[in-house]
Amino acid sequence: MGVAERRAREKEQRREAILDAAKEIFSRKGYQGATMEEIAARAELSPATLYLYFDNKSQLYASLNVKMLAFLCHRVEQVAGQKGLEPLEKVRRLAQAMHDVYTFDPLILINVLHMQASQELMDLSPELKEQINSMAARALQVMAGIFQQGIEQGLFRPYPPVALADLVWSVFSGLVLWEESKRGFAPEKDYLQDTLELAIEIMARGVSK
Amino acid sequence: MGVAERRAREKEQRREAILDAAKEIFSRKGYQGATMEEIAARAELSPATLYLYFDNKSQLYASLNVKMLAFLCHRVEQVAGQKGLEPLEKVRRLAQAMHDVYTFDPLILINVLHMQASQELMDLSPELKEQINSMAARALQVMAGIFQQGIEQGLFRPYPPVALADLVWSVFSGLVLWEESKRGFAPEKDYLQDTLELAIEIMARGVSK
Amino acid sequence: MGVAERRAREKEQRREAILDAAKEIFSRKGYQGATMEEIAARAELSPATLYLYFDNKSQLYASLNVKMLAFLCHRVEQVAGQKGLEPLEKVRRLAQAMHDVYTFDPLILINVLHMQASQELMDLSPELKEQINSMAARALQVMAGIFQQGIEQGLFRPYPPVALADLVWSVFSGLVLWEESKRGFAPEKDYLQDTLELAIEIMARGVSK
Amino acid sequence: MGVAERRAREKEQRREAILDAAKEIFSRKGYQGATMEEIAARAELSPATLYLYFDNKSQLYASLNVKMLAFLCHRVEQVAGQKGLEPLEKVRRLAQAMHDVYTFDPLILINVLHMQASQELMDLSPELKEQINSMAARALQVMAGIFQQGIEQGLFRPYPPVALADLVWSVFSGLVLWEESKRGFAPEKDYLQDTLELAIEIMARGVSK
């Protein structure tokens, strides 16, 4: 059994290694621009080997995104689960959590966004599609929950909470994407964290006219 | 001469038609995902014909982006040029302008962003590259100018104006991208306009702690 | 009638202009490498116009070669026609004639050679094919005639005269081609003329062991 | 290890097979006229497979020429390396060697010539370009060396030895090309060998006026 176990672990590790390589390449080149060969090279494997672990390119891409979304969900749920925090403080921690995710792996959001944008193009198995959509929805729901309370207490602007969550995500994605797309003048180190926090807070809180 | 004139106009129209078709396809499929054949089909032309108007795929893509950036610049400059407005009002109008651009052509920013992100991959002529970069920079500069005054008057947070402009763009792009990436629950009609305006104002103005 | 005449002359001139342009391009790029558009551009005409004067690319190429072969034939026949010259002197003049042809238009032989080499590939009308072959044969025959006499008088080696003529042509072509193919160390100015003359003489005369 | 070894040998064989097919097609159609598909068909492979062994068409062509030049060099060096031969005898053997090369593979020189003539058009890697040029130069140098001695002894005409080598090559090429370009009357079997030998000898020796 020990043998079978080690086998299984090794297999899992290899799978992870492939996903890592894929993340790197997909982020840099986009879905269409990335090639299986390039991913394989980065994973120091032969292209044929990828197909032992994933059915095809689009499935590999999807799996990658499932993994990323899972991490994102996990982190967001951590924040949402903390009891006894004021709504505003929770929102602040949400900003921090998202920034953590980004710091931990700057490519996550880029990939997730690309995925959302190109999903229709890919012939994913219905299950996988379902899995992705439901995880994205779940992350959103959890974030929405964070705003919900504040809205109920009249602290936040009375937008639909999901819309707020949505907005936060979009702002964050925008920041990240823009960040990525530029060369030249990088914002000060704390800028991203700082601004994100600010933006989230304010958008949630709204302004008194 | 009338003949030559009509010829020229027809040619220009055809060029525009191709750019329109390209915008549509590129937006939906991304640069790599789009095929010349598909673009040609959409323009109701043969693929070979595209090459009468553009040197190659990447040049077509670049030309498309030049056009879009030009429109964006134009609109932003209109706002910047209005005299006698308070900084805050100007910022509000900037939000409106950007929303106009988006309404007029929802695909603009998506394409522009993709372009920025993939520019390095493409073998554009140096002139074209220069043109794109300078236009993007110009749009940013003009936006920065809009914030400049407010900062000087102590009304806006003392971030570098270019960073602010940058941020606005990123927020807007994020909104748009997110918009695009979703299917299903579209935000209420005014939501985008409203939120953008809000976000810009606030980010510019900052909060007093 | 004067009008019709001028028309005809103009037409003929245009045809010649096209052939000139074609010679230039075909020589530099070879048959397959040359494009109708390039030839047209050189002739300062539109591609479509070429088709008013020639049926298609291969026919244009063939016509060009007919013209060149005609010039070559003409020059060789001049030499052959001179009465009262010793065989050796005639051979010397032949060398001079060939060199003249080359000097007058260095591209002639290259084209003729290429033509011979690729003739089978082209779908020429049987008449044109016949015309080309017969002119090439004629040039060869005339050259052979030049050697004939010397052989009969026991001055030249008793090879078949046509084979000798053939050899001369091949040597000359080799020189020209080699000349063309090199960059870098060009032979002394007179080298080509000199050597050609020498080679012809000697090959014709043979050596006494 | 045996496996890896066999693999390597098989790979090498395949490469050679492709080069053989390429030689055949390039010789018959020229560089531009030949198609990868045709070459692949001749090698009984799919076109895509060619690209596993060669980067692109021009590189395949270049590799072919490297191989041919190598063979030529080898054979010529054999002759040059033989000690204790009179200059004239060496020249005779050179003629024989070149004829050998031609007999072994009649297409060699045609390809080499075409290559020299079109090299500038192709986008070869600098290394490959260098390789080709240096091998061609080497063959020429070696041939020149063969003449050198005879010139020093006053047996051969005092042309620069390289020019003589050059000339020999051009004559040979001319013979071969002409041979190829004709259909119909093939020279007697020994004709080519015989004449080449003669031509080389005489050109080298020169004539006493």
Next chain:
DNA sequence: AATGAATGAGTTTTCATTCAT
């Protein structure tokens, strides 16, 4: 389990040729 090798199905691009004006 891993992979070297092969390829079918595209994709971009070119170009001889046609045709309406």
Next chain:
DNA sequence: CATGAATGAAAACTCATTCAT
């Protein structure tokens, strides 16, 4: 006559995917 514009057919090249070993 001349040509601007268009395109069908082909050619180079790419890449996801398979399969024998």
